[in-house]
Amino acid sequence: MNIDKYKITKKVSLANTDTFKEIEDAKDKLKHIRREISELQDVMYAHGKYSMLICLQGMDTSGKDSLVREVFKDVNARGVVVHSFKAPTSNELKHDFLWRHYIALPQRGKICVFNRTHYENVLVTRVHPQYILGENIPSVTGLDDLDDAFYHKRMERIVYFEEHIAESGTIILKFFLHLSKDEQKKRLFRRLRMKVKNWKFSKDDLKERKSWSAYQECYEDAINRTSKDFAPWYVVPADDKATARLIVAETILQSLQSYKDMVEPSLDKETLSHLDEFKKQLEND
Template sequence: MAIKLKAIKIKDFKIQSQIEISKLTTTYSLEADEDDVKDELKKVRRKLGELQDTLYAHGKYAVLVCLQGMDTAGKDSLIREVFKDFNARGVVVHSFKVPTELELKHDFIWRHYIALPARGKFGVFNRTHYENVLVTRVHPGYIMGEHLPHVNSVEDIDDAFWSQRFEQINNFEKHIAETGTIIFKFFLNLSLGEQKNRLLRRLDKPSKNWKFSPGDLKERKLWGAYQECYQDALNRTSKPHAPWFNIPADDKPTARLIVAKIMYDTLKEYTDIKEPELDDDVKANIALYKEQLSKE
């Protein structure tokens, strides 16, 4: 007998009004065991893969998937599991690290703009342009590396600076949405306790030791500051054309399925995404082409 999972409704996760991050859930029960959740993910990601093929053939939309979350929130494994059934030509993943010397010579959005997916493709940003209002806000000294006009000291980085940066992000997303990019922004909402458990697993498992950095513990001590910055970012930048989704991330299989289902259910509403019609002359001669091939 097939197990029926709890329905995943987009409205339960989309941020559509001002939120308090402490009241957002980090857990979500699908009322099914882990194997059933994984089986359902296989079904949804297969449908997503088929939809991506159609998107590629249609060639008029791109899809940008933005993943943000604290260390150990599960971004890498989510990408691996959700996009497993995609044609490799149809999805490009970018993991943004510390800006390079060249990137620092441009505005902060430049390196993200040039990494945007082409029409017909999915682009996944593993950490995103939001690092520029998250990490840099917790560590404002990083801004000095951008060598911005009128920013001569950390004291110059005030509320007006951050308001302007949020406006620039909103303008960037509005522009790309208006020119054919469908935007998903997923906040993988991890609890402090679960992060501790995952960091301990990295230390306990020799095969995972390489993922651990002493810097993870330093950043963990700034948890409260990061939560405040995330709350501000979610409230200022969740827009109808570029919504944020709060994804409870304490359970990885559940988080992966929710992300996949939100993407699929949203994209299937784009009824104009379909394979292009064959040219009338080609369509009229299909039987002839078959005959030519069969006689070879």
């Protein structure tokens, strides 16, 4: 699969980017790829020098939760950690906006998924700037201070944050699950119709839907300003869930495969010289 066509290397227009793509036998292909991801994560764990941060963003119903479940189903439980960031707690608001994300970063050898990410601080808060007031920032005295320059400066800080952790060995992949408004409507109806999915519905979903255009503008601006070689954005067509999962999985796999120095450590010479002896000890046990 050519994943580069989803990678943002130049200015993107979301309105002119497809939300639908269907790949034949996507579910079966995913089964094979996620096993390969699992094997490479084992190598990454043994190697102990890299970690991987997967950032998932998208409108409500874009399929983030189910994507995490399906893509990482075969990865050793010790090897993947998922953080779903909700509204900041009172304690989190007493720190800078990146603090809670920094302390959730993966240990070397592990994959960490941010299901909603540090980008919420330039997305949700840009659509609803009143949320920023809860951070008690000295330079912000009112909503008039929250102009484009404020959010662009935040994006610069995010880029510095990502550059720093990338230099420390964290492989960063950022995915925007690009959903159409019509498909979101269908999925929201499904939540209302199907009893087993009722719990997923919130009246806030409809409230946020009214800000669809504003969110698209904010996503587009953030993606264009923060897609870097060390932390690229991928805009993934998300109207077909199986295809979206496959594209994300293939991107993760190809990224891991590109690190040729990531290999399992060799046994020391002393241990290697006594392997036959150790085998005999076990045979005679």
